[in-house]
Amino acid sequence: MRASAYPLVDAGAAAALVLAHAPVLGAERVPLSDCPGRVLAEELVASAPLPAFPSSAVDGYAVRAVDGGKSLRVVGESAAGRPFDSKVQPGTAIRILTGGVLPDGTDCVVMVEDVELSGEVVKIPAGLVAGQNFHAPGADLRAGEEVLRAGTVLGAAEIGLAAALGRADLPVGRRPRVALLSTGDELVEVGKKPARGQIPDSNRWALLAALRDAGAEVRLLGIGPDEPEALRRLVVDALEGADVLVTSGGVSVGTHDLIKPLLESLGDVHVGRVKLKPGKPFTFATIPARMRVSAPHPGPPPDGGREKVAFGLPGFPVSSLVTFEVFVRPALRKMQGYSQLQRPTLPVRLGYDARATADRTEYQRVTLRREGRDLVGVSTGSQSSSRLMSLAGAHALVRIPPGDQGIKEGTIVEAMILALP
């Protein structure tokens, strides 16, 4: 057993290195039903004006504004989807329903509440204005107009817009395929009774949730074998069908920690330790598409030979989720083409004295509460790297720079927002 040979990398520099190496995966077309939460891969432009025709905004009568104050004979109807297709003559009106086409020869719609109807004659109020109560063609979108930018997250309104423009599918960023592995001789399957010294493999399920929330498709590899060659075979096989390897545990300096040597043998370890609390043992590597192994599948590598990225997360539960937030989530978003890679931030007034760690950037977990117009950040209690309660229900992460200063209670900081209270 020895102290780690890896240099301690500054947290910001490590995050930049990770992002620089994360590849953008390219696009795929998916039907609208699969679009929610996906990222638009190309700009969406209106191919036609919206609405495409002058469309009534109300139920009422289509008339000419100059006929205001007159009694007009009702000679037809324009319902939604059933236009009145003749030209309307002076002195007459057309009953029109919401969404109906404004007939030729009319220039405004009078609401049904504003008329008097007797038999087939309708009394129209005075003072009409041409253009009233209907949507002109192109009023909502002109043909050629940019509707959505590439990198936009597709929610209900964005998908509705694409559908209104007649698009039944959209190009979206491909989801990263992630192989997820837990390592550690102390792990047992969740649900099995642990023997003395054993703990349930909780990281698998926590990271599965975090990965899915970040848009990844996850393949669970379970608990890795403790024999180096068996572990190596498992990882090499899994990487054949994956873009990303995420492991938890096994990155410490102990004699039984296998991940760093494995990643070294497969590719290049760019970060082996980081000046971060929690999360010092975080490891990041790239692995060439043609791995440094006797390839089990000869022939050209999948994905045109794209490099894989590998994240060795620490085994402590909070360390694994905080390093996920700081390093893995932005990378997965870059891979999918998100325009916004980082969590949003908001100004938060610290509700406690935050002590700094001398040589490491610290991410402290806080809940937020409102005090007047301010958001106040309250510590979630002991920030021990094993204590998931410090992250459960947390609304934000507060970054404390290294040093001996800390951040005094009452200071306004930009906090990474995980959820609003």
Place this chain on the structure above:
Amino acid sequence: MRASAYPLVDAGAAAALVLAHAPVLGAERVPLSDCPGRVLAEELVASAPLPAFPSSAVDGYAVRAVDGGKSLRVVGESAAGRPFDSKVQPGTAIRILTGGVLPDGTDCVVMVEDVELSGEVVKIPAGLVAGQNFHAPGADLRAGEEVLRAGTVLGAAEIGLAAALGRADLPVGRRPRVALLSTGDELVEVGKKPARGQIPDSNRWALLAALRDAGAEVRLLGIGPDEPEALRRLVVDALEGADVLVTSGGVSVGTHDLIKPLLESLGDVHVGRVKLKPGKPFTFATIPARMRVSAPHPGPPPDGGREKVAFGLPGFPVSSLVTFEVFVRPALRKMQGYSQLQRPTLPVRLGYDARATADRTEYQRVTLRREGRDLVGVSTGSQSSSRLMSLAGAHALVRIPPGDQGIKEGTIVEAMILALP
């Protein structure tokens, strides 16, 4: 054609009515892999302490604090999952790895970086403190401690906690099963070329996204037939397997609008019009489990006879999504047991003069930008109920009370946050 016979209901009163009628659906057990985004249905209590055993926080040597400054013989190892199971004698040390059990007879751990090792003898620094560098049993959670409250949304940390406590599945609120129907003679399937006066059925896909985001399982009924009896049969059949009916279109006062008469015939229409802009024709009804029809499936109704709820949303795209936000989403969250039913709000400085509507509460769509510590709300442009661009990319909804006052630029309002910039 006539003006609507339904009284205009105040927007707040309508929202309260909807919530009062929305049933809580009850719980189901799902494996941890299906828990992300679900709502915990019962309090989670720690069945055992966490950690369950004294667990080393670092790689190093387990010793007695009184041996500080001495040279000790290394007589064994306690690795994660492989405890050293004898009692440690004075004058000796045990090599210990992160996560390893602190052996009996020792009371602290010295980090590997702080010792000098020669052969099997380790030189320990002076000034050790009992309790150093290990997690005591129960330090993270005591047995019997409340871990998560019912109504909590399950994210990565919450799921990790449950897993660490050995729970392989959790009781979560059942997802509402929603039957989604579009109505309107003007609708064509998205992707088909619309004839004059026709428009693509965009609401189906926008509402599908909104419903899924709110946790619903959606069955798409497509575009409803324009013949009342056929529509009725479709809806009655769909409600056999659904908790909720959501329709868009067909709630206006025109002669071809079929939804209100249908809901009247099946159950009780509680809201037929609402003082809301956009969204005045919003309709809400409850339908008894045994519908007022010649039942196609005799026998006891499913779900122990629970009442169904039906939402008739307006056909205009923005109206349907805004009424979804105001009425449907909180109801779906209540049905699943969420403790927080409404969107979070934040103080936002209005960046424009917001005009009010005399007799209706208005929800205006804004984007947010930061100015110093303030969030400033900027109108998304024309707030026409057909213009989805007013909702695409919107970060918040600003509620403008009815009247002739409006809200002046620079005023601080509590805005419903849809997304942070």
